[in-house]
Amino acid sequence: MTSATRTLRARRLEAVALELFTVRGFDHVTVDDLAAAGGVGRRTFFRYFPTKLDVVLGQLDDALAALVDALARVPTTTDPTIAARQAFLQVNAYSPGDEPVLRRRLALIETVPEVAARAAVRYEAWEAALARDAAARWGCPVDELRPQVFARVVVAAMRGVFTVWLASPDAELRSLVVAAFDDLGRGFG
Amino acid sequence: MTSATRTLRARRLEAVALELFTVRGFDHVTVDDLAAAGGVGRRTFFRYFPTKLDVVLGQLDDALAALVDALARVPTTTDPTIAARQAFLQVNAYSPGDEPVLRRRLALIETVPEVAARAAVRYEAWEAALARDAAARWGCPVDELRPQVFARVVVAAMRGVFTVWLASPDAELRSLVVAAFDDLGRGFG
DNA sequence: ACGCTAACTGGCACCGGGTGCCATTCACAC
DNA sequence: GTGTGAATGGCACCCGGTGCCAGTTAGCGT
The missing domain is CATH 1.10.10.60 (Homeodomain-like)
Known part of the structure; x- marks a missing residue:
């Protein structure tokens, strides 16, 4: 074969x-x-x-690879938040035809707890990649608090974006991503 | 019995x-x-x-209840970030004797992927509680982007804190929590 | 003390996900 | 054709989790 x-x-x-x-x-x-x-x-x-769970999450790994790639493309002098924003905008640039499938997938992820759990495990690789990238840009060790928190926070924000996007059919994915990263950059204080 | x-x-x-x-x-x-x-x-x-997984996560539910309680105790006029910081400081105020057990638990959570997955599912309840609280304080609907992102981000930050705390035996939990929330408040930009 | 009731117990059979093993089949090269 | 290596899928098995049910126990009123 x-x-x-x-x-x-x-x-x-x-x-x-x-x-x-x-x-x-x-x-x-x-x-x-x-x-x-x-x-x-x-x-x-x-x-x-x-x-059985991984059938739902199929291409998440490809997306991770794309993320790492996109991060590598952003100049090392760029701020981690900006870099991550860029990368995620690129990764989430789905063609309109793919959106229904994506919606189905995400709906399954949000609905079925076990699948959500599996997704969370998969996201850990994303967090690791983001932490490494951020640490490099900040010029600090990866295992320090800041990059570790940053990485998890970014992934969490993306999860939030997906949730909201899934709940409101009219929302545009791109603008949600931008808004979320604006919040992260400005801070919630 | x-x-x-x-x-x-x-x-x-x-x-x-x-x-x-x-x-x-x-x-x-x-x-x-x-x-x-x-x-x-x-x-x-x-x-x-x-x-079998839940044996490891035993008291996480109690902690959730404590969190909700602590949030309710903070005046409604207080900023969500400050409120969440307060609440988490209270919830994580372990007596020194409990720390070894906590470390064991967290180590298992971080080490065994399945357990981590289960923990992630449990954290969803935390996120829901935080989102509701933040929306109330901001005076906006719960299903809007900001509270949804905020809630996930806060939990993510706490996960980051635990990871770093687990890796460095000398670090103090309280100060890590404070530092993480400072980052959230100021923003990463 | 006696029996009644209700809760707790744990054995048993069963289901479904996941794995190791192995015989068969298939594609392809020579 | 014949040999070779990969893909296939059947089979038996392990383990986590559940429904069912019989036996045990604790507590209660009388």
């Missing part, structure tokens, strides 16, 4: 799974269901996805 | 479980082990703790 076929199957499985999840509800769909619906054996399913 | 006996058993189970977890590692301890070590049936174990 070529790697193109592989990602193809993965995409098929993912699409079918998301469909089933949104229709029947996450925990009323067994892995056997997913495998059968994807025309694949249960054992094979677990070779494509490490976990 | 009196409720006093109940919490007593729960405490015993919890203590034994934490011991086993730190010695053998979280996923090399089965629930049967925990039950047996606590001198209790497996089925009964699950009546004390809804999940």
Whole structure:
């Protein structure tokens, strides 16, 4: 099987799974269901996805890679907050056609606690990347309070943005991101 | 069985479980082990703790209640950031004797991904409480961007504080909390 | 002291997610 | 064709979690 076929199957499985999840509800769909619906054996399913939960979060890793990339592109003299803002604006530049899928995904993440939990674990990698970047820009050790807090705070802000965006269909993702980062820059005092 | 006996058993189970977890590692301890070590049936174990994971997070709920309480005590005219700072300082006022236990707990939370995930779910309740409080103080709807971001950001900052505190044995928890909230108030710009 | 009731207990069978093992199949090279 | 390596998927198994139910215990009124 070529790697193109592989990602193809993965995409098929993912699409079918998301469909089933949104229709029947996450925990009323067994892995056997997913495998059968994807025309694949249960054992094979677990070779494509490490976990039932990870089907929902599929491309989060790609997004992380994109984030790291975008951060690296911002000049090292730039302030961490500005840099992070830039990076997130780039990463979240979805084409309008992708937004419905994104909405579905995020809705699942927010609705199903287990999936939310898994997402949180995934976000830790984001936090680590952001902390490293911020520490480099500030010229301080990574394990100091400031970069550690900064990194977690940025990811948290993005979560907040997604929540609000999900709740209000008319809101524009970009402007929410900008507003959130403005708050972070100015401070809440 | 009196409720006093109940919490007593729960405490015993919890203590034994934490011991086993730190010695053998979280996923090399089965629930049967925990039950047996606590001198209790497996089925009964699950009546004390809804999940193996929740054994580690035991008193987080009490802490949440304490937080809500502390927030309610701060005058409504006070700024949300100040109010949250106050509240967290109160909630995290551990007696020196409790710190070792707290350290163990937090270490487990940071080390074992599944536990971290569970903790993240628990923190959502904190975020909701903080968002409600902040919205009330700002006089805006809860579902707006600012309180939503604020709430998540505050919890994130606390997570950062715990991480740093855990990594440096000499650091004082109180001063870290203060420093983190100072950053939030001033902003990172 | 006696029995009644209600709560607590824990065994048992079961489900669903996840893994190791292994025989089979398939694509591709020679 | 034949051999080789990867992908497949069936099978048995482990573990966390739940419903069910029978046995035990604690507390109460009489």
